[in-house]
Amino acid sequence: MNSKNQLSLFEDSTFNQKELIPQDAKIPIPPGTYPSMIELAQHCNTCHRCPLGDTRQNAVVGRGNLQASIMIIGEAPGQNEDETGLPFVGRAGQLLEKILASAKFDSEQDVYIANINKCRPPGNRNPTTEEIKACKPYLLEQIRLVDPKIILLTGATALKGLLAEKRAISKIRGQWIEWEGRLCMPIFHPSYLLRNPSRETGSPKWLMWQDIQVVRAKFDELGVRS
Numbered sequence: 001m002n003s004k005n006q007l008s009l010f011e012d013s014t015f016n017q018k019e020l021i022p023q024d025a026k027i028p029i030p031p032g033t034y035p036s037m038i039e040l041a042q043h044c045n046t047c048h049r050c051p052l053g054d055t056r057q058n059a060v061v062g063r064g065n066l067q068a069s070i071m072i073i074g075e076a077p078g079q080n081e082d083e084t085g086l087p088f089v090g091r092a093g094q095l096l097e098k099i100l101a102s103a104k105f106d107s108e109q110d111v112y113i114a115n116i117n118k119c120r121p122p123g124n125r126n127p128t129t130e131e132i133k134a135c136k137p138y139l140l141e142q143i144r145l146v147d148p149k150i151i152l153l154t155g156a157t158a159l160k161g162l163l164a165e166k167r168a169i170s171k172i173r174g175q176w177i178e179w180e181g182r183l184c185m186p187i188f189h190p191s192y193l194l195r196n197p198s199r200e201t202g203s204p205k206w207l208m209w210q211d212i213q214v215v216r217a218k219f220d221e222l223g224v225r226s
Helices: 003-011 017-023 037-044 079-084 091-102 129-146 156-163 190-195 204-222
Strands: 070-074 111-115 150-154 177-179 182-187
Touching: 017 037, 037 129, 070 129, 070 156, 091 190, 091 204, 111 129, 129 156, 150 156, 150 204, 156 177, 156 182, 182 204, 190 204
Parallel strands: 070 111, 070 150, 150 182
Antiparallel strands: 177 182
């Protein structure tokens, strides 16, 4: 088939390029592609834009309030998340719930939780640059649909994946970064806190406590919906 005929297929109203999105990472996902999170989740659950689609049990799209003012973005699903199809449900998720509760946030009402990647990398390794690139358009659509005022980026993969930030998270955690009209804050991933349980002044857990209080203060200052 020559290039003119190929082009005519995409111009033909009977040929829906949108249906190709889950099959090929080269197919773009323009803003406004998905009218709802339900339709986005359907594509995620049939997605093979990267090889992770071949090994997942469930795509992990998100949980929480679809109209939340705070969006929490993690890295990639682990085993518990892969089995349940929900983000942050293992030990790290339990700690995240405690962190939110310490600042009087309700994980079902005040936040929406998602990941940079929707499918679990084998062995819980970090997702590759290509895997992040293939999945990121879904995340951008999620952000558009939820329309949060505040985004918390948990861990280095989330920080680099969304903002292309090269600085170490230890250097910029707790700082506000403006992105696309939204306030983003890098914070330590709960799994990192589990590996560093000390609560001494200056420890990761102590710093996390400071950071979540700053988030609470900004939430109240903005007078955003709860």
